[in-house]
Amino acid sequence: MQLILDRGLRPGDPLPTENDLMDDLGVSRNSVREALKALRALDIVEVRHGHGTYVGKLSLTPLADGLTFRTLQGSENDVRALGEILEVREALEAGLIRRVAATIPDEDLAALDAAVRKMDAKARAGEPFPDEDREFHELLYRSLGNTLVPQLLGVFWNVFDRVAQVRGWNHDPSPIGTVRRHRAIVAALRRHDVEEAEQALARHFRTIDSRVEKAARRR
Known part of the structure; x- marks a missing residue:
């Protein structure tokens, strides 16, 4: 090295x-x-x-692989392990959204609106929209110009997605509600309301936590 x-x-x-x-x-x-x-x-x-x-490409793929294995390896505690990953991701995004809320440019707001519209169309058609959801969260912080941010978010996203698929927790029981929560984040950003943007993001994560816990109880 x-x-x-x-x-x-x-x-x-x-x-x-x-x-x-x-x-x-x-x-x-x-x-x-x-x-x-x-x-x-x-x-x-x-x-x-x-x-x-x-x-090499110097990607964070090894980190994602290690976190995925760590989560799945403890089969009795994988809900807790996945919750820890979500907690770290939320802490990262909460700090980031405070930085962008006051200064997010109009073109990024327009891109977020477009992502939400795609999510809404798929939700109403009864189709899942993980790619659009991921795009939304990457667009949120684009104006920071920090190349490490999308890589780190991608790590957490990939770990959650892979574990959820293995455990059968990737079904969203309320896709329209998920779209609504994303739209609320955009609305707060459009008003440049830092506190409301952070709260809207927190409500979104609380729903993900609840979904995983309920799915785990049904297993």
């Missing part, structure tokens, strides 16, 4: 050959291969068979 940093290599850049790494680092071939294997698991390096080894 230090070699990648020292040489200023970016995602997609080729790494030195095994022989060069052995010489540069003063280690054996086996040590180089074990290191590359570990870095590949962390998405820091990518092996393209027949081409070579490259700096």
Whole structure:
């Protein structure tokens, strides 16, 4: 990792050959291969068979995989574990929405309105809308210009979705109500009402918590 940093290599850049790494680092071939294997698991390096080894995409996929396994591994406590993940995600979003509420631009409000309309159309047609829901939450914080935010939100979203599917908790009993709560968030943002935006977001998360708990009791 230090070699990648020292040489200023970016995602997609080729790494030195095994022989060069052995010489540069003063280690054996086996040590180089074990290191590359570990870095590949962390998405820091990518092996393209027949081409070579490259700096990876540096995604947070390993974090999502680890959290998913952690949640599913304790089958008796997976509701609590999933609740902890939701709690962390809510804390993150609550802080973020306070930052954007007063300054969110009109184009982002328009994009949020469009996302809610798509959610509403699918809800009324009896279709699930997880992609539109995810798009909504990513659009909320777009104006911050923080590239880590959508990646972190994506981690929490992926973990929740994967665990919910395995446990059968991904059914929304009140999709129209879910649309209404998203619309309330947009309404508060349009008024640049920071407190109401945070409260609307909190009401949305309380409903998700309740849905998981009820589904778990029926299991």
